[in-house]
Amino acid sequence: MMFSLENITNSIHEWLYANLNATLALIIEFAIIGVLVIGLFAALGLVLIMMERKVSSWMQLRLGPNRVGPGGMFQTVADTIKLIVKEGMTPDRVDKLLFNLAPFIVMVIAMVVMAPIMFAKGFQIWDINIGVLFVLAVSSISVIGILIAGWASNNKYSLLGAMRSGAQIVSYELSAGLSVLAIVVLSGGLRMSTIIDAQQTGWWLFKGHIPAIIAFVIFIIAVTAETNRAPFDLAEAESELTGGFHTEYSGMKFALFFLAEYVNIFVVCAIGATLFLGGWMPFHIGNWQAFNHVMDYIPSSIWFFGKTFLLIFIIMWFRWTFPRLRIDQLLQLEWKYLLPISMFNLLLATVVAIAGWHF
């Protein structure tokens, strides 16, 4: 009937276990997943960078890339090839081990965070029982990669950028975590599939009342800060610190930071779509049977990616509209406003969940 990723994965899984012994089948499954994640990583990097350039050019009265391929679609491919063939330069007087390690730490973490994300109905790498907690825990390690990069570069701009980034990511994780917890409280589980199933009757953004809306707004602000995007791009603050923590990086090492940034945006937006917009769940309106049927016919992967890209577009919109905050204003916003509000909001969400006021 419908195109379903669930059937494909299930049939591959059964075929492997029927024809091979269990260990070999598991290893092959791991290999397939690894290749898929790396492929997704590359594809997302290309698509998102293209999207960013087109969105920015649209907002800035420009055409954007339009020479390579139809509508400039292969511009990022050309850029990637250029970056790959560049010399992998390590400047003199840097800490060579850490300098070369940092981009890989950042990239690997961006890949690992993808594990519990449900890309479509039944299409998930690992439905771990602490899914949301896993994402929060692993994504916070990426700050270590940035700190290492800033420290190992032996450059004052890099150091300042890394220190800013450390302060920023550590602070904003708190309100990101608390706003996620509000949804966990409402749906009663940390597992991604549980949270999505709880939104069978409606997305949390719509049926979670005020706490869900507050949590959504705080979540979007906090993840914009966590991914070092403007208006919170203090870690690289082009007009202040030239390139921030990746000032000294060039070639493919720089590209890894760049790709990791975009994949991180995708990951956080995917989490946002899962928690607040129902993941792969189609959009339903009450008793409109015909409308709901039509919505059901759209494949679940399209729903998931559509919602995710909508959130990505909002975050890009921020970047091309707002000026940058200053470091003290940034921390003030978090500790004086967002954190108390999200703590109170968590309490409110708990009351709503216990009283069963949500739909």
Place this chain on the structure above:
Amino acid sequence: MYRETEVIQTIPGTDEMVLNIGPQHPATHGVLHLVITLNGEIIKKVEPHLGYIHRSIEKMCESLSYRQFIYSTSRMDYLSSHINNHACALCVEQGLEVEIPRRAQYIRVIMDELTRIASHCLWWGAMAMDVGALTPFFLAFREREMINDIMEETCGARLTMNYMVPGGVMFDLHPNFVGRVKHFIAHFKSKIDEYDELVTGNIIFQNRLKNIGVLRPEDAISYGCSGPTARASGVSCDLRKHMPYEIYPELQFEEVLDNGGDSFARYLVRLTELRQSMHILEQLIDDIPEGDFQAKTKAVLKLPKGEYYQPIETARGEFGVYIVSDGSTTPYRIKFRSPGFSNLSVLDHISRGQKIGDLVAIMGSLDLVIPDIDR
């Protein structure tokens, strides 16, 4: 594995480190080199280093005739080349004692005000870019392109105009000029409100600029600041009012003053000046008198022996031309007083104790053009 390396050093005995901003840096809009002493993010000292774009224009002018030297001044403050040329032309005219045709005076003032708008537009975009918003730069360039197109039609140039000559202007206006300027005024009136919506009212932008880089009036005077930088501190110094030249006394416009003294006051003064320039243009554009666009002057100009000084209000402040003549065909000595140099000198004073991000915002609000500072 670990190799002993030279690590980042602090100044011995303190926690302070020295950071070089520039000469190649995205925030300095040119080859300005700032040596700043930092304690964490807090600025302790700012020391501007000049000389990267020194072209010895003053010395070069001594070997050029009175017609020729004007062209080198287009290369100083490249954003207001009309106004620079205007000052030189006025200074030479002092010595020649010629009567400037009224049409030429109108054209000169219109060109000055168009230049001021173009310059402030570019500043607005660069200012927003300094505090991290990239889009306004493109919006500002849209308007600046329109002015450049108007200029190109009449002067044949877009940046280094060389249009003002002793005795008037070089060519007559292009037939399309009046229509295009009117179209520009109508267009810009709607766009300037868009500027306010996008940037001025933005809470992040306001917080970045308010109470940052406060310049007190007495400091503005003692450092020799001029133009919008001084007027934002409440110092009345608009030369179009105080030492009027050409037809400015006949025009209706206000000197924009603000008592804030901070970066946001400087921002507001420049934005209001845009509206005032539009107001001046509206008064002039409809009745440009007919007549000559240039007075009759000799082919080879000679100034009588003596000293001549002409200050003029550029987009950045007071630009002065000082000529010492020994009666020959070339000036004996020329000195330019550029507004950017004095405005830069105040940077150390107002940015101590602020953060690095503020330094960039303060530099943006001072509207520095490096070739103007470093001649």
